[in-house]
Amino acid sequence: MKVVLENLTKRFPPRNKKGAEVIAVNNFNFEIPDGQLIGLLGPSGCGKSTTLNLISGLETPTEGKIFFGDEDVTNLPPEERGVGLVFQNYALYPHLTVEENIIFPLQNLKGAQKMSKEAMHQKAVETAKLVQIDGLMERKPKEMSGGQQQRVAIARALVKVPRVLLLDEPLSNLDARLRLQTREELRRIQRDTGVTTIFVTHDQEEAMSISDLIIVMKDGVVHQIGKPQDVYDEPANLFVAQFLGTPQINVFHGEVKGEKLYIGDEAVLDVPGRKDMPVWVGIRPEGFIPDENGPLTCRMDRVEVMGRDVSVVSTHPQMTGRCIRSIVSSENKFEPGQQTVRFRLKPYKVFLFDKESEERV
Ligand code: ATP
Numbered sequence: 001m002k003v004v005l006e007n008l009t010k011r012f013p014p015r016n017k018k019g020a021e022v023i024a025v026n027n028f029n030f031e032i033p034d035g036q037l038i039g040l041l042g043p044s045g046c047g048k049s050t051t052l053n054l055i056s057g058l059e060t061p062t063e064g065k066i067f068f069g070d071e072d073v074t075n076l077p078p079e080e081r082g083v084g085l086v087f088q089n090y091a092l093y094p095h096l097t098v099e100e101n102i103i104f105p106l107q108n109l110k111g112a113q114k115m116s117k118e119a120m121h122q123k124a125v126e127t128a129k130l131v132q133i134d135g136l137m138e139r140k141p142k143e144m145s146g147g148q149q150q151r152v153a154i155a156r157a158l159v160k161v162p163r164v165l166l167l168d169e170p171l172s173n174l175d176a177r178l179r180l181q182t183r184e185e186l187r188r189i190q191r192d193t194g195v196t197t198i199f200v201t202h203d204q205e206e207a208m209s210i211s212d213l214i215i216v217m218k219d220g221v222v223h224q225i226g227k228p229q230d231v232y233d234e235p236a237n238l239f240v241a242q243f244l245g246t247p248q249i250n251v252f253h254g255e256v257k258g259e260k261l262y263i264g265d266e267a268v269l270d271v272p273g274r275k276d277m278p279v280w281v282g283i284r285p286e287g288f289i290p291d292e293n294g295p296l297t298c299r300m301d302r303v304e305v306m307g308r309d310v311s312v313v314s315t316h317p318q319m320t321g322r323c324i325r326s327i328v329s330s331e332n333k334f335e336p337g338q339q340t341v342r343f344r345l346k347p348y349k350v351f352l353f354d355k356e357s358e359e360r361v
Helices: 048-056 098-107 117-130 146-158 176-193 204-210 228-233 238-243
Strands: 003-012 022-032 037-041 063-068 083-086 164-168 196-201 213-218 221-226 250-257 260-263 266-270 277-283 288-290 296-305 309-315 324-329 340-345 350-354
Touching (some): 003 048, 022 221, 083 146, 098 117, 117 146, 117 176, 146 164, 146 176, 164 176, 213 228, 238 350, 250 324, 260 277
Parallel strands (some): 037 196, 037 213
Antiparallel strands (some): 003 063, 250 277, 296 309, 296 340
8 A cells, every 4th residue: 555645744833832833744745655664764853753643643734635545544533544553662451362462453343344253363363473473372461572562562553454554663662682683573574464564763774774765854854765775875965874874974074176075185085077165075984995095194093893894983183073983894904003094985985065055965
């Protein structure tokens, strides 16, 4: 089921006379393709949950429309939209068993949709198999791990075969290992069911690793939509470049002069066709190549061993942030007590942004 967002806007009124109106979602336009997993990503307060709540029907838009396929669902209540919802806190019924929790949404079906006890049991088992908890059907929530509870919540959201599955930070309560494992399972479940899924997270790595498309938001505004690798490789602006990637992109004050890019007084890269202007220079950590004749001279701070790679931590008068982090192969050798480190740059890992608008140039 494709989901179309048309001029979707949500404004919350000021809380008192002195307060300001909050534009939680500002003119969001996008067609989410059928059967895809979409990662909705951005810092806290950027409007992710509000977007999800608008799609589910828990919030009503101030302006704009929402379509599921060709059907305008903007004014439909949540229970008539056919969405499956999973939140960060699993919200399972503590006094019910796993099976009872899963079949809960089926018990209220009316008319032609009404199901017999046996049919509901069959459906619960089928859905539990999908999320691999069919061995735990008689347990109560408190007798299970966080990851297992989250899978019950996903099974409950899937049991009515939703048109759209909406997940709001579903992995936040899990420890690091379980989080990794559960996100891979989510991906598998999504592939197996083919249900269009929107997954809200503030964790860029999580979104990048499992999404078909990511949507990066800030202050209610969509900044970029694309395949994770494309957005990483071609960020539209400085915010997106800084939001994606660990370690973060390194940002310097720079200037284009005579088709050369300067950082301080060193010409670090040829930039044919570029007009003269001051710029923000973003260099991905993997964009530095140690080279004793390289054009960018930094002050060496330390080398952190990571196994296959090493992280060279250095500083430069034109950098922003606390230090420069470059990831290079551990085959590079550094002298103990080395004061400076020089780099060549990989041109496709260097991005220039307008100093004022912060848009990519
Ligand atoms: P987080 O990751 O912290 O959950 P988020 O990206 O999901 O954040 P939202 O919860 O969508 O952000 O909130 C977007 C903005 O709207 C925030 O500034 C928030 O304070 C504001 N907001 C959300 N709900 C309301 C409300 N009911 N009344 C007033 N303002 C609200």
